[in-house]
Amino acid sequence: MIHGPPGPATQIATTAPVLRIGAVSKRFGATTVLENCSLEVSEQEIVTLLGPSGCGKTTLLRCVAGFWNVDSGSIEIDGYDMAAVPVNRRPVGVVFQSYALFPHLSVLKNVGYALRMSGMAKSEASDRVAKALETVSLTGFEDRYPAQLSGGQQQRVAIARVLVMEPRVLLLDEPFNALDAKLRGAMQVELRQLIKRLGLTSIFVTHDQEEALTMSDRIAVMRAGQIEQVAPPDEIFDRPSTAYVADFIGTSSFWKAKAVAGEVTLPDGQTLKTELDGTVQVMARPHNLRLTEAGTGLWQGTVAFHRNVGALIEYHIETADGVTVKVAAMRQELARPLADSASVTLSVIDPALCAVYAD
Amino acid sequence: MANVTLPSVAARPGLGEFVLEKLLSGRGIWPAMPAILVLMVVAIIPFVILLSLGFSDIEVSRGAIVSRTFSLEYLTTALSDRLYWITFQRSLSLALSTTALCFLFGYPVAYLFLVGGRWTKRLILVLTIAPLLTSGIVRTYAWLVILGGRGVVNTTLINIGLIDQPLRIMNTQWAVLIGMVQIHLPVMILPLIAVMSRHDGNLIEVSQNLGASRLGTLRTVILPLSVPGIGTGSALVFTLSYTTFVVPQLLGGGNYLNAATMIYEQVVFSLEWSKGSVTSLILMVTCLVVLVSIALVSNHFTRWTRERDS
Amino acid sequence: MRSFRHTSFTDLLGIGLILAVAVFSLVLLVAPSIIVVIISFDTRAYVSFPPEGFTLRWYAAVFEKRELVEAMWTSLKVGLTVTVLCIVLGVPTALACVRGRFRGTTALSVFVLVPHMVPGIVLGVAVLFAGALVGVSPSIWLQSIAITVFVLAVMVRTVQSRLQRLDPALEEAAANLRATSFQSLRTVTFPLLLPAILAGAIFTFVEGFDNLSVAIFTHSFRDRPLPVELLALVQYTSTPLIAAVSGIQIVLAIAALVAVSMSIGLDTANE
Numbered sequence: 001m002i003h004g005p006p007g008p009a010t011q012i013a014t015t016a017p018v019l020r021i022g023a024v025s026k027r028f029g030a031t032t033v034l035e036n037c038s039l040e041v042s043e044q045e046i047v048t049l050l051g052p053s054g055c056g057k058t059t060l061l062r063c064v065a066g067f068w069n070v071d072s073g074s075i076e077i078d079g080y081d082m083a084a085v086p087v088n089r090r091p092v093g094v095v096f097q098s099y100a101l102f103p104h105l106s107v108l109k110n111v112g113y114a115l116r117m118s119g120m121a122k123s124e125a126s127d128r129v130a131k132a133l134e135t136v137s138l139t140g141f142e143d144r145y146p147a148q149l150s151g152g153q154q155q156r157v158a159i160a161r162v163l164v165m166e167p168r169v170l171l172l173d174e175p176f177n178a179l180d181a182k183l184r185g186a187m188q189v190e191l192r193q194l195i196k197r198l199g200l201t202s203i204f205v206t207h208d209q210e211e212a213l214t215m216s217d218r219i220a221v222m223r224a225g226q227i228e229q230v231a232p233p234d235e236i237f238d239r240p241s242t243a244y245v246a247d248f249i250g251t252s253s254f255w256k257a258k259a260v261a262g263e264v265t266l267p268d269g270q271t272l273k274t275e276l277d278g279t280v281q282v283m284a285r286p287h288n289l290r291l292t293e294a295g296t297g298l299w300q301g302t303v304a305f306h307r308n309v310g311a312l313i314e315y316h317i318e319t320a321d322g323v324t325v326k327v328a329a330m331r332q333e334l335a336r337p338l339a340d341s342a343s344v345t346l347s348v349i350d351p352a353l354c355a356v357y358a359d
Numbered sequence: 360m361a362n363v364t365l366p367s368v369a370a371r372p373g374l375g376e377f378v379l380e381k382l383l384s385g386r387g388i389w390p391a392m393p394a395i396l397v398l399m400v401v402a403i404i405p406f407v408i409l410l411s412l413g414f415s416d417i418e419v420s421r422g423a424i425v426s427r428t429f430s431l432e433y434l435t436t437a438l439s440d441r442l443y444w445i446t447f448q449r450s451l452s453l454a455l456s457t458t459a460l461c462f463l464f465g466y467p468v469a470y471l472f473l474v475g476g477r478w479t480k481r482l483i484l485v486l487t488i489a490p491l492l493t494s495g496i497v498r499t500y501a502w503l504v505i506l507g508g509r510g511v512v513n514t515t516l517i518n519i520g521l522i523d524q525p526l527r528i529m530n531t532q533w534a535v536l537i538g539m540v541q542i543h544l545p546v547m548i549l550p551l552i553a554v555m556s557r558h559d560g561n562l563i564e565v566s567q568n569l570g571a572s573r574l575g576t577l578r579t580v581i582l583p584l585s586v587p588g589i590g591t592g593s594a595l596v597f598t599l600s601y602t603t604f605v606v607p608q609l610l611g612g613g614n615y616l617n618a619a620t621m622i623y624e625q626v627v628f629s630l631e632w633s634k635g636s637v638t639s640l641i642l643m644v645t646c647l648v649v650l651v652s653i654a655l656v657s658n659h660f661t662r663w664t665r666e667r668d669s
Numbered sequence: 670m671r672s673f674r675h676t677s678f679t680d681l682l683g684i685g686l687i688l689a690v691a692v693f694s695l696v697l698l699v700a701p702s703i704i705v706v707i708i709s710f711d712t713r714a715y716v717s718f719p720p721e722g723f724t725l726r727w728y729a730a731v732f733e734k735r736e737l738v739e740a741m742w743t744s745l746k747v748g749l750t751v752t753v754l755c756i757v758l759g760v761p762t763a764l765a766c767v768r769g770r771f772r773g774t775t776a777l778s779v780f781v782l783v784p785h786m787v788p789g790i791v792l793g794v795a796v797l798f799a800g801a802l803v804g805v806s807p808s809i810w811l812q813s814i815a816i817t818v819f820v821l822a823v824m825v826r827t828v829q830s831r832l833q834r835l836d837p838a839l840e841e842a843a844a845n846l847r848a849t850s851f852q853s854l855r856t857v858t859f860p861l862l863l864p865a866i867l868a869g870a871i872f873t874f875v876e877g878f879d880n881l882s883v884a885i886f887t888h889s890f891r892d893r894p895l896p897v898e899l900l901a902l903v904q905y906t907s908t909p910l911i912a913a914v915s916g917i918q919i920v921l922a923i924a925a926l927v928a929v930s931m932s933i934g935l936d937t938a939n940e
């Protein structure tokens with residue numbers, strides 16, 4: 001999957017994946033941290049590992065980087081098995097959450113570190129360093145020290161530091177955590193553009209779904225050591241394959257229903273086809289539900305509270321069976337925001353956009 | 360790996376680098392092996408030997424041990440000797456009073472550090488650390504000068520006319536006590552400061568905000584939180600004052616015998632090594648008993664730090 | 670110390686008392702040294718207070734007295750040996766304690782601490798006896814190694830605490846950036862540990878130089894360290910000579926403090 005023109009990396013686009021994680025499992029003592037994880041990352045693709053703390057996303061990243069060994073399964077880069085390759089020989093570049101800039105070295109020495117360690121000639125090394133600094137727009141900062149840089153600048157130094165190695169895979173561990181919220185959005189867009197421009201294959205780790213939705217070509221949603229779904233952002237958002245993914249990404253409302261003869265009846269009377277049978281969970285996104293003041297209809301509820309989300313108002317409606325349903329309404333649709341405990345009628349806009357999961 | 364665009368690692372690591380790498384960077388215990396070895400040879404084994412000597416009858420000739428036979432004699436003699444009991448009692452009471460006085464004089468300094476400004480803190484640190492960088496003899500000598508017959512105290516008192524004859528302070532237990540307390544004050548203060556600084560400065564403000572007086576804050580907030588520091592400081596001061604040899608020797612005169620001076624006399628002068636060994640063992644055991652008690656008391660008052668058993 | 674509300678009289682009195690004691694203690698800490706330094710300039714050949722006149726002759730006399738100068742050299746040698754040994758033995762041990770991935774890391778820390786917790790005289794006696802058993806007699810070396818064992822814990826603990834506060838990601842980053850373990854240690858870990866090593870070095874040097882409790886048992890008659898020499902001198906010298914020695918030590922101590930506070934700050938050293 002290639003987006004945009006091939007970057008300066010001298011690899012010709014092939015169908016073979018750059019990184020293949022094959023059925024990787026890892027245990028720490030009695031706890032299984034990764035279970036049977038498989039993932040393929042193609043040339044110039046940005047994949048994000050998304051999940052809550054403890055789901056194993058950072059562990060998987062660290063296994064790819066080589067900091068930890070896997071108990072079973074394999075990790076291959078360009079077809080070469082990484083099992084016997086130590087950390088300092090793997091063609092990956094890691095950007096840490098804390099950036100891990102060497103505080104006692106200047107920006108110049110930080111960025112040139114990898115080249116010094118591998119014995120590159122000084123002239124060639126300084127050229128590479130200059131180019132890397134230019135790429136991240138930090139030319140002129142060579143003599144500063146990490147402590148004198150802002151959070152955003154530190155992140156850029158961390159990136160330049162791995163760029164000089166021309167790694168096959170870029171690994172980033174929650175790189176925006178240390179920045180304040182306002183800066184985050186701009187940096188995310190900027191970083192994605194930079195990675196695309198350079199044509200780098202990258203893996204991000206984050207617990208922030210918005211970050212994942214912004215940065216990725218594909219998202220791998222993880223839970224308890226397993227990968228639940230890997231798909232492009234739109235697909236994950238519109239067609240989450242499990243209730244967990246649906247709940248984790250975007251806002252969703254769940255309620256129980258009964259599937260009879262291949263059909264589920266929604267609370268407002270419409271029907272939806274499904275292959276499941278018996279008790280099921282139905283999921284709907286807020287923008288797929290409509291509410292009208294009072295009125296008649298099968299699906300009634302009262303407003304519990306509302307909040308503003310950008311251009312929309314999100315209402316939390318309590319229905320008769322005690323389920324809370326979230327509905328998004330455009331601000332212009334209603335004369336004024338509905339008060340708490342007002343009565344409303346709910347309906348599904350497009351049944352096909354609802355998802356049905358086994359209970 | 361043909362597709363790695365970096366030049367490979369420059370040179371093959373030489374044998375020296377290989378050994379150093381194994382030694383220094385190994386994830387195992389190897390880096391610590393030299394230290395462990397040295398500690399075993401120079402500390403652990405000698406301790407065992409010391410133990411065994413306390414239970415042996417040995418002959419020393421020209422600084423080397425010539426013969427050795429097992430005997431409980433020295434231990435039993437020591438335990439029944441009245442002189443031993445008196446001496447250890449004296450050492451113990453000296454050490455305990457020193458510890459108590461160091462606490463009484465030292466805690467206020469730590470409190471001042473806590474509430475003081477930047478320069479106060481700096482001053483306290485300088486005045487507390489500087490003495491530790493000078494030798495114990497130098498600091499003891501100062502008291503010789505001050506408490507002597509023609510020392511500061513006496514000449515000043517005579518000059519003011521309060522007394523006619525110089526007071527005999529030197530070579531008494533009081534001189535020893537005064538010297539001990541002053542010399543070991545820094546050792547009590549520093550751990551207190553270290554522990555008290557670690558806590559959130561806001562706690563004091565919160566306490567006062569909630570209506571406590573300064574004394575109340577001290578009693579209910581600062582004091583309990585500083586217990587680990589008190590424990591460490593007391594343990595250190597006790598050990599030092601229990602086993603210090605210089606101060607009693609110089610300020611107490613030849614007649615003042617305490618455990619440490621007794622050991623010195625037995626081992627270096629009268630060459631009664633088995634006796635010296637037994638005395639050392641008794642010293643260590645009694646010291647350990649007190650230290651464990653301090654630890655237990657300290658633990659009792661810091662129950663709140665114990666994490667929930669998960 | 671702003672007051673938030675009316676403080677009662679007893680409160681002020683109590684706190685005032687405590688602060689008064691604090692000030693008194695501080696004065697108590699420093700007064701003896703000041704008095705000694707004043708006396709060291711006394712022109713009279715006996716120790717008395719207040720002093721008469723001003724002279725530097727006692728300081729000159731210190732350096733003219735052969736035994737004192739030799740003792741100072743010996744102590745210097747011992748101090749340096751102890752410091753070097755503590756660095757060479759202690760830093761790798763701290764590395765093993767913190768970064769080691771074996772089960773006994775806490776046990777190792779405690780093990781190193783044991784000789785330090787034992788009274789110095791007991792250690793000195795033990796080493797003397799053990800030496801006698803194998804035929805090693807007291808010497809500069811015995812003294813140095815005994816004191817090293819005694820204070821190794823200080824170096825280990827200082828380096829250990831600094832190492833624990835070091836972001837482990839730094840060493841991982843170095844590894845990712847093509848550094849071998851040795852290179853990572855040399856270029857990242859050691860430079861960042863240097864302040865702690867220096868702080869530890871100061872204390873181990875001072876202990877090696879000034880230690881008496883271990884030294885009295887392990888020194889040889891010919892190479893007497895300064896504390897032992899001073900002990901003998903104090904008992905029969907009545908001139909301000911010793912006061913001059915004290916004065917020198919005090920000046921050196923202050924100089925060392927100034928150096929430390931300028932390089933790494935006193936608060937870090939206190940940790």
